[in-house]
Amino acid sequence: MKVNRVIPDIKVDDLDTAREFYAGFLGLSDEEFNLGWVARFTSPETGASVQVLTEDETGQTNPVASVLVDDVDAAFAEAQEQGIEIVHPLTHEEWGVRRFFVRAPDGNVFNIVAHPR
Structure with a gap:
């Protein structure tokens, strides 16, 4: 599996309040996307x-990070071969990504995702 990028996923109560801190204070001012529940x-x-x-x-749960990969199907097959717990099935989501969730041995959940090419 080739990992292209890892992005932390932080649980918040309100996206607008989060924007004030992350975009305002931290200077992460480009809002790449906002789906109403994730930005x-x-x-x-x-x-x-x-x-x-x-x-x-x-x-069914929030991931701690999104791991962007070059081939999500291959990553899914590799996870299955290694017996890694899949907690969200390989899915083509309506917002355009293809993804699945895995649980690491420490209990953390990761969103393994690829964007359409």
């Missing part, structure tokens, strides 16, 4: 970014 804020100078979410739209 990504990115620094225009460095590209550093963070995602904030209230509750995952289709997953």
